[in-house]
Amino acid sequence: MAQGTKLGFYLLLTPLVLWLGLLIIIPHIDMALLSLRERVGVGEYATSLANYRGFFGEPIYMWTFLRTAMMSMLATVVTLIIAFPVSYYIAKIAKGRVQSVLFLLCLVPFWVSELVRTFGWMILLRETGLFSSLLQWTGLADGPVEMLYNDVAMMVGLVYTSMLFMVVPLVTMLESLDDAVIEAGYDLGGSGASVLREIVIPHAMPGIVSGSIVVFMLSLGNYLTPTMLGGKDSLWFTELIYSQFIVRFNWELGAAFGFMLLILSSLIVWVTLRLTGQTLEKTMGS
Amino acid sequence: MIPSIPRPRAVRLIYNAYVALFFFYLALPLAVVAVFAFNDSQFPSLPWEGFTWNWFFGDERPMIGVFHDRSILRSIGTSALVGVCVAGLSVAVGTANAFLFNRYQFRGRSVLYVLMLLPLVIPGIVLGISILVFSSTVANGLWDRVGYDAEILRPGLVLVVLGQFSFVTTITTLVISARLQKFDRTLEEAALNLGADRLTAIRTITLPYLAPALIGAGVVAFLMSFENFNTTLMLVGSDAPLTITMFDRLKEGSTPLLNAVSLLLMVGSSLLALVMIAFQRR
Amino acid sequence: MTPDLECQGLTKQFDETTAVRGVSFSVAPGSFFSILGPSGCGKTTIMRMIAGFLEPTDGDIRIKGKSMLNVAPNKRPVNMVFQHLALFPMMNVADNIGYGLRRKGLGKSEIARKVGEVLDRIGLPGIETRKPDELSGGQKQRVAIARCMVLEPDVLLLDEPLGALDLKLRERMKIELKSLQAEFDTTFVYITHDQSEALVMSDQIAVMNAGQFEQVGSARDLYYRPKTAFVAGFVGDSNRWRGTVERVDGNRIALRTADGMLIAGATQGAPLATGSAAEIFLRPEAVRVAQDAADLAHFDNRLRGEVSSLLFNGAASRILVRGESGPEIEVTLPQSGEFANLTKGAPVHIGWSGDQTACFAAGS
Numbered sequence: 001m002a003q004g005t006k007l008g009f010y011l012l013l014t015p016l017v018l019w020l021g022l023l024i025i026i027p028h029i030d031m032a033l034l035s036l037r038e039r040v041g042v043g044e045y046a047t048s049l050a051n052y053r054g055f056f057g058e059p060i061y062m063w064t065f066l067r068t069a070m071m072s073m074l075a076t077v078v079t080l081i082i083a084f085p086v087s088y089y090i091a092k093i094a095k096g097r098v099q100s101v102l103f104l105l106c107l108v109p110f111w112v113s114e115l116v117r118t119f120g121w122m123i124l125l126r127e128t129g130l131f132s133s134l135l136q137w138t139g140l141a142d143g144p145v146e147m148l149y150n151d152v153a154m155m156v157g158l159v160y161t162s163m164l165f166m167v168v169p170l171v172t173m174l175e176s177l178d179d180a181v182i183e184a185g186y187d188l189g190g191s192g193a194s195v196l197r198e199i200v201i202p203h204a205m206p207g208i209v210s211g212s213i214v215v216f217m218l219s220l221g222n223y224l225t226p227t228m229l230g231g232k233d234s235l236w237f238t239e240l241i242y243s244q245f246i247v248r249f250n251w252e253l254g255a256a257f258g259f260m261l262l263i264l265s266s267l268i269v270w271v272t273l274r275l276t277g278q279t280l281e282k283t284m285g286s
Numbered sequence: 287m288i289p290s291i292p293r294p295r296a297v298r299l300i301y302n303a304y305v306a307l308f309f310f311y312l313a314l315p316l317a318v319v320a321v322f323a324f325n326d327s328q329f330p331s332l333p334w335e336g337f338t339w340n341w342f343f344g345d346e347r348p349m350i351g352v353f354h355d356r357s358i359l360r361s362i363g364t365s366a367l368v369g370v371c372v373a374g375l376s377v378a379v380g381t382a383n384a385f386l387f388n389r390y391q392f393r394g395r396s397v398l399y400v401l402m403l404l405p406l407v408i409p410g411i412v413l414g415i416s417i418l419v420f421s422s423t424v425a426n427g428l429w430d431r432v433g434y435d436a437e438i439l440r441p442g443l444v445l446v447v448l449g450q451f452s453f454v455t456t457i458t459t460l461v462i463s464a465r466l467q468k469f470d471r472t473l474e475e476a477a478l479n480l481g482a483d484r485l486t487a488i489r490t491i492t493l494p495y496l497a498p499a500l501i502g503a504g505v506v507a508f509l510m511s512f513e514n515f516n517t518t519l520m521l522v523g524s525d526a527p528l529t530i531t532m533f534d535r536l537k538e539g540s541t542p543l544l545n546a547v548s549l550l551l552m553v554g555s556s557l558l559a560l561v562m563i564a565f566q567r568r
Numbered sequence: 569m570t571p572d573l574e575c576q577g578l579t580k581q582f583d584e585t586t587a588v589r590g591v592s593f594s595v596a597p598g599s600f601f602s603i604l605g606p607s608g609c610g611k612t613t614i615m616r617m618i619a620g621f622l623e624p625t626d627g628d629i630r631i632k633g634k635s636m637l638n639v640a641p642n643k644r645p646v647n648m649v650f651q652h653l654a655l656f657p658m659m660n661v662a663d664n665i666g667y668g669l670r671r672k673g674l675g676k677s678e679i680a681r682k683v684g685e686v687l688d689r690i691g692l693p694g695i696e697t698r699k700p701d702e703l704s705g706g707q708k709q710r711v712a713i714a715r716c717m718v719l720e721p722d723v724l725l726l727d728e729p730l731g732a733l734d735l736k737l738r739e740r741m742k743i744e745l746k747s748l749q750a751e752f753d754t755t756f757v758y759i760t761h762d763q764s765e766a767l768v769m770s771d772q773i774a775v776m777n778a779g780q781f782e783q784v785g786s787a788r789d790l791y792y793r794p795k796t797a798f799v800a801g802f803v804g805d806s807n808r809w810r811g812t813v814e815r816v817d818g819n820r821i822a823l824r825t826a827d828g829m830l831i832a833g834a835t836q837g838a839p840l841a842t843g844s845a846a847e848i849f850l851r852p853e854a855v856r857v858a859q860d861a862a863d864l865a866h867f868d869n870r871l872r873g874e875v876s877s878l879l880f881n882g883a884a885s886r887i888l889v890r891g892e893s894g895p896e897i898e899v900t901l902p903q904s905g906e907f908a909n910l911t912k913g914a915p916v917h918i919g920w921s922g923d924q925t926a927c928f929a930a931g932s
Contacts (some may be wrong), residue, residue: 020398024408031416061450106312108316112552113512115533116552118313123315125321182288184656188667188668190667245418258411266407280400
């Protein structure tokens with residue numbers, strides 16, 4: 001029996017180790033090594049920090065990097081602000097059938113490819129798009145209005161794409177808050193604002209953190225939305241990675257870029273977890 | 287602000303209006319995509335030129351419908367194949383993981399658990415390039431040492447499947463674990479008590495209990511694979527899955543053909559989602 | 569003296585059903601008032617209307633003479649101990665208790681002082697920094713009460729707070745709650761479906777059924793002088809028979825059960841007419857047991873039978889007695905121990921006074 005369970009243990013452990021080892025850990029180590037390689041001649045390489053020097057030395061790279069980080073944070077905050085009242089409505093105000101229907105409606109865009117969602121916004125926002133036609137028809141504009149290819153359009157797209165990942169953890173967390181606890185807050189003299197600040201938000205914190213982390217990650221790593229909706233001069237960091245790998249075929253620099261993106265995302269996730277006193281297991285593992 | 291706390295009418299109205307506006311925002315792009323699939327025009331935009339089915343069934347230029355567009359049809363097939371492979375692999379590995387974390391206490395368990403969650407916080411594009419880099423290293427190594435050209439390690443469907451599998455497995459593990467945690471282990475003990483051996487007990491009692499989660503995880507994995515873009519973009523070879531084909535078309539300029547494909551995608555995934563919900567309900 | 573709490577014609581209608589129907593009562597200052605009723609009788613609805621979480625369809629709620637109808641729940645001078653206590657899980661004990669004080673805008677040091685004081689009064693000094701989930705069931709209970717009492721409300725509402733506790737602790741908390749109420753000298757309004765909780769703690773009890781109060785009175789009144797069949801059946805244990813009234817003489821009646829037994833009884837509430845259908849309630853402890861029929865000569869109901877079951881339960885031991893005809897009768901054994909050796913099948917005589925029964929017109 002004990003031998004049987006031991007065998008079972010190793011049988012179950014093997015796929016996990018293969019998966020994590022061959023597809024996650026070793027590839028990332030390999031990528032890190034590649035980023036530390038400098039081509040010194042035809043087929044000759046040396047270990048150096050040249051790629052990272054290249055990254056820090058070129059203002060456009062740094063600028064894009066920081067811009068991507070800031071915009072992703074902004075997208076996260078905007079998503080949180082928009083999603084919180086809606087999640088609260090679904091979790092605490094809607095009841096019965098309405099509640100489950102609203103929740104399902106939130107999931108619908110997720111079942112549709114990001115490409116389709118982005119395409120939808122293009123149809124709405126572009127020069128010949130719906131909004132432009134609407135503005136002309138109402139007389140608010142005399143000619144076609146281009147609303148695509150700018151930061152606002154990109155932000156709309158980013159927020160739209162990641163909305164679900166904020167709503168679901170928030171609804172789950174808020175639903176687990178007993179109505180009686182909110183009532184107790186009012187009963188003891190609390191107002192809407194103080195109940196929200198002292199009871200609802202602290203309770204929803206794990207949901208807020210996990211939602212924010214996922215949304216931030218999705219925005220940071222997004223390629224499609226910035227490419228399709230963003231302007232020519234609003235480069236996204238993933239576009240740099242793509243162009244180094246696929247267009248310029250400079251894998252060494254591309255790997256360094258990829259590694260920078262990874263460090264940035266890990267750092268921000270870690271700081272967020274630290275600041276809010278959460279752990280990855282608690283926020284993601286549920 | 288729950289129904290039992292009295293609120294002024296105005297506040298309630300504004301709140302309801304906000305929520306309605308939110309759902310309008312949510313539905314708008316999808317509705318627009320769907321509607322323009324039927325526009326009898328070369329462009330998915332106003333003016334409305336009349337209703338047509340041509341973007342689905344048309345077989346003459348300039349209006350070749352989805353069902354007559356070879357490359358679209360082929361890429362749908364490719365996506366489906368990739369999706370099935372990813373779903374099968376990730377559900378199998380996810381089930382093993384769920385059992386491992388649920389049934390065994392061992393050293394390094396918590397470290398492995400965090401590692402298991404890691405793919406959730408790695409940007410998809412980074413996952414893609416790291417696998418691309420590693421597989422090329424291996425392929426180049428093989429070529430240099432033994433002179434063997436490992437075709438399957440070059441960008442192509444195998445790498446796409448592996449790339450998607452690498453993060454979808456985290457999701458399936460979590461879904462299956464959640465259900466396994468709710469399983470009452472005395473049921474298994476009862477089966478052992480009634481004369482089943484360990485594997486039979488798992489096969490006849492535990493797995494049927496897990497079935498809704500397995501199917502749910504499979505559907506989610508399939509859909510995630512089908513609509514994945516970032517990881518796929520870095521690993522794709524000559525056979526492009528649907529999202530990549532659509533992306534290339536979209537860059538060239540859009541026709542309502544893309545709306546038609548999108549509408550079919552929406553219908554397809556809604557149906558799958560409904561099937562899954564029906565299974566969870568049982 | 570103005571009552572602390574007064575409800576007048578309180579009615580609550582939910583879509584189709586009327587949960588509370590024209591209930592009126594008043595609670596004297598400093599008293600312990602319970603509403604006792606089966607689940608679904610509308611008692612929680614009354615409590616939530618008093619707290620302000622439900623709006624009455626009709627009627628008025630006055631606290632210290634002031635109508636509460638258009639007062640928001642956070643502005644009412646009542647506080648509530650919730651069924652599952654609703655302690656804030658994200659705050660420690662001090663922050664839980666200090667929550668209401670912070671809302672009143674008190675200074676930090678004053679809040680700390682008041683929290684310390686109230687923890688002393690509930691006998692849990694020094695637990696300020698603990699989290700609710702580190703407390704035992706009884707401690708949580710006391711913290712939930714302290715959280716309300718620190719605000720010095722006019723009325724404290726308690727919504728079945730003992731329901732979640734295990735039996736032993738529940739027994740202890742009953743006594744503790746009563747002494748806490750005396751300690752704080754505040755009006756308590758307590759709702760429960762557990763009669764022993766209500767009987768032990770309350771000064772006044774309202775028995776509620778199907779949205780209405782059946783009877784309001786002291787525990788003793790309810791037990792010995794039930795006004796309705798529902799109260800007689802709900803409060804305490806009873807032998808209960810149906811029959812037809814054969815004779816009426818003032819409040820004394822004679823009733824014949826379906827299987828032909830003639831019982832002398834007394835009406836407690838409304839008089840009964842000859843020939844009408846009636847129900848009779850008889851407490852097990854009102855029945856005397858004897859070995860010799862002569863000992864029971866002074867009772868107007870006498871019966872010979874044999875012991876069909878022994879229900880040993882320490883001081884509350886009972887037997888079931890079956891007569892020649894008629895149903896089994898539950899009888900409490902005297903605590904003197906003279907019947908300790910009774911065996912199943914033994915012949916016994918039983919008897920009781922018709923004055924100790926309660927008869928009501930049989931409901932539908």
